[in-house]
Amino acid sequence: MPGESLVRFVLDPNPGPPPFARADLYRVFTRKIHLDILEVAFPRFLSAMGRRRLEEMMDSFLELKGPSTLQYPCVPDEFLAWAVSSGHPAHELLNYERAAVRAERHPAELDHLYAPGQDERGRLNPTVDVFVTAEPVHTIAAEPPASPSSHGPYVYLCWRRPRTDELARQRVGPLLGRALGLLGVEALTREAWLHRALEEESADPEAYREALLDLHRELVSREGILRAGDPD
Amino acid sequence: MGLGFRRELAESLFEAPAGSFDFVELAPENYLGFGGRRRRLLRKATAQWPVIAHGLALSLGGEDPFDPGYLDSLAQFLSDIGTPHYSDHLCVGSAEGRHSHELLPLPLTLSCARHCAKRVKEVTEALGLPMAVEHVSAYGCWPEDEMSEADFVTEVVEASGCGLLLDVNNLYVNASNFGFDPYQMLERMPLEETLQIHVAGHRLRSDGLRIDTHSEPILDQVYALLAEALKRTGPVPILIERDDRFPPLEDLFLEVERVRNIARRAFCAG
Numbered sequence: 001m002p003g004e005s006l007v008r009f010v011l012d013p014n015p016g017p018p019p020f021a022r023a024d025l026y027r028v029f030t031r032k033i034h035l036d037i038l039e040v041a042f043p044r045f046l047s048a049m050g051r052r053r054l055e056e057m058m059d060s061f062l063e064l065k066g067p068s069t070l071q072y073p074c075v076p077d078e079f080l081a082w083a084v085s086s087g088h089p090a091h092e093l094l095n096y097e098r099a100a101v102r103a104e105r106h107p108a109e110l111d112h113l114y115a116p117g118q119d120e121r122g123r124l125n126p127t128v129d130v131f132v133t134a135e136p137v138h139t140i141a142a143e144p145p146a147s148p149s150s151h152g153p154y155v156y157l158c159w160r161r162p163r164t165d166e167l168a169r170q171r172v173g174p175l176l177g178r179a180l181g182l183l184g185v186e187a188l189t190r191e192a193w194l195h196r197a198l199e200e201e202s203a204d205p206e207a208y209r210e211a212l213l214d215l216h217r218e219l220v221s222r223e224g225i226l227r228a229g230d231p232d
Numbered sequence: 233m234g235l236g237f238r239r240e241l242a243e244s245l246f247e248a249p250a251g252s253f254d255f256v257e258l259a260p261e262n263y264l265g266f267g268g269r270r271r272r273l274l275r276k277a278t279a280q281w282p283v284i285a286h287g288l289a290l291s292l293g294g295e296d297p298f299d300p301g302y303l304d305s306l307a308q309f310l311s312d313i314g315t316p317h318y319s320d321h322l323c324v325g326s327a328e329g330r331h332s333h334e335l336l337p338l339p340l341t342l343s344c345a346r347h348c349a350k351r352v353k354e355v356t357e358a359l360g361l362p363m364a365v366e367h368v369s370a371y372g373c374w375p376e377d378e379m380s381e382a383d384f385v386t387e388v389v390e391a392s393g394c395g396l397l398l399d400v401n402n403l404y405v406n407a408s409n410f411g412f413d414p415y416q417m418l419e420r421m422p423l424e425e426t427l428q429i430h431v432a433g434h435r436l437r438s439d440g441l442r443i444d445t446h447s448e449p450i451l452d453q454v455y456a457l458l459a460e461a462l463k464r465t466g467p468v469p470i471l472i473e474r475d476d477r478f479p480p481l482e483d484l485f486l487e488v489e490r491v492r493n494i495a496r497r498a499f500c501a502g
Contacts, residue, residue: 001347001377004291007327010334022372030332066330070289070302071261075333107267127267135298151274165269 013063032069034058034075042077042097042126045090048140057088076101093134093140099129099158100167110177111163113226124180128159128224138171161223168222175201175208176215185230190216233488233495234284234471241474242273246280246480252485255282257471260309261289274313283467284428286397287320289331292351293338294324294364310359317427318425319364319397320355322348322388339374340384344413349391356394364395364427369402369434369444371409381406381412382420395427398465400458401473404451405434405442414457426465431491432473447476450487455494462498470495 002019006129009023010014010030018024035058039046058079065082067075082100083091106127115121134152155177157170172180179197182188188196190213197212198205217224235245237256245256256277264273277283287306290298310318323335329365338344348365351488367385379387398421407414433448450472458470472487 001293001295001324001339001344002374003241003336003344004295005323006331007294007324007330010332010336020372020374023372026332026334026336029280030334033333055237067330067333068329070299070326070331072263072288072333073384103269105270107265107271160268165272167419191279230485 011062011066020177031055031058031062033072034062037072037075038079041079041101042094044097044140045093048093049090051162060086092135093097093137095131095136096133096156099131100169101158103127103129103158103160104165104167108159110160110226113162113223115220115223116190116225116227119189119191121189121192122183122220123187123228124184125159125224125226128157128184130155130157130180130184132156132174132177144203150182157224159224162226170215170219170222170224172215176211177205179212180215180219183225233493234469234473235484235488236471237273237277237283238472238478239270239273240323240478240483241481242464246276248481248485251295253281253444253488254360255284255469255471257284257286259284259288260289260306262482264305273310278313284471284472285313285315285318286312287318288335289325290320290351290355291325291331292322292348292355294318294326295328295347296329298351298354298358300358303355307359310361315357315361315455316477317362317364317395318355319360319366319395319428321366321368322385323368335368337368337370337372338384339376340379340381341376342387345379345384345387346391348388349394352388352392352394356392359465362395362427363392364397365389365392365470366397366430367402368385369409369442371441371443373410380412380417380420381418386420386422389422389425394425396422396425396491397428397430398423398426398461399432400461400483401430401432401434401450401454402444404454404457405444408440408442414453415460418457418461423461423464426461426468428468429458429465430473431455431470445464445476446473449479449483450490455490458491459494459498462495467495 005019009019010027035084053146061079061082068079069078080094083094132153132155136154153174155172155174157225159168182196194212233253234255234257235253236259263270321335324338325332363389404414431450432446433450435443435445471490
């Protein structure tokens, strides 16, 4: 079908002559609609790196890969996946920003779920998005560092709270991140979780126990840990 | 009379006095598979008004095979929201698995119309509910064109058995951009098959090209074209599309009232 040549013309890097007069307008519109959604999706990147950098990345994305999703709101997810696979230096910052949207849109039904009481079993909120970065992306305000810092990795969690849809974030060290992973696969009481986590690590048990207790308290109070039950 | 369920307007629409409008229209692509705030808004909307679904991305004029998983999910979504019909555009949006997310115009040829009709039938069967096709605004035309837009649309509608989503603004924009008489074009459209009508505003560029932005008030000429169309379509749902530069809701309701009055006059006269 000749119609498809117009799609190629609007997306391809070197499209050749336009299939008809004013077809170049569609090339402009296509870029604008994609830049619009990426600007909204990645405000920190935009502010740190500038519109031109985002536009250059978007052009590369459209021309080298292009969205495969039918759903326009999912275009930033594919843009991020492309940035990760192409090893773009800013992919960790983009991932940090997108985690909030992934948690916000997660399809899990939460409204019947509450934080666990003292002796009740709890598990991670099903919308929790956990990702690990080499760089402290929450602090990025300018160019991404040229080489990995020696202080990583950084573990970030982002989730949606039941009933209010409010988003919450938490940053933890790798040790605590691993311990939280236990609550991602199994519902446990606080004491059972402490026991398991302490069993698996040889760190200073007293200090580690205190850190685990603080984290559990924090996550329960912000509904990052929810009472066991069918989250679906 | 309906309004587009835009997230920018959603909270105000919920507060609007009862009877300000009768239904809302939304694009499934913006809700399908999403939880959180979008799902909450969707549920509130379906509880409060009839909802009509209008798609953006099936690329009915393209060649990429439809994703059966997507069509299954879409069918379930449409059933859940209770839409009376589903519509999408007579355009191409994707090729070789890449989506432009633009409504790109098709060559107006018989073979292309038949290709679209075949795809419309396939979607209609997969979704299990009536389907309508919308003709799109265009800013250029293909050298391959061999028929008028109205004849192209008629061919698709007749060959597929689907309905028409008549967009009066698109018709006016194309008539102006390509220098034809919108009333003659309207006359040739398969209006008896109309399932729904769209009206909207558009932007006029300094070079005279009209761009279908849905960002401006509706022109008097578009209202007049609507009045003419309604004489043949009979009473069908009419939607005001507004997607950008949102005015105060009261201004949108004035447009709703104006369209209602046009419809009353058309049906009384009929």
